[in-house]
Amino acid sequence: MAEITDSIEVPEPGRSQDDKKPRRGGKRGKKGPLGRLALFYRQIVAELRKVVWPTKRQLSTYTTVVIIFVVIVIGLVTVIDWGFTEVVKYVFG
8 A cells, every 4th residue: 555655855965945145037137127127128029039929800890899799798788777776766756
């Protein structure tokens, strides 16, 4: 039968857990505010290059679907609001 034991982290030989150095933050710790700002904008550009942009046809289709959905929801909320208004008028006169 398999025995269940607790996992215990064993420190590396010759090194205790107390002599770990605090991390300085890598690249960000060595640069000033302008360097960090430049790094931030470079990362934004890199992420935007990964985006799969829709074609014009897809964009128009998505836009049409959203507009139709919004119109339907507006109509539904209007009907429900009108119904509640009529109920309140009937109850409170």
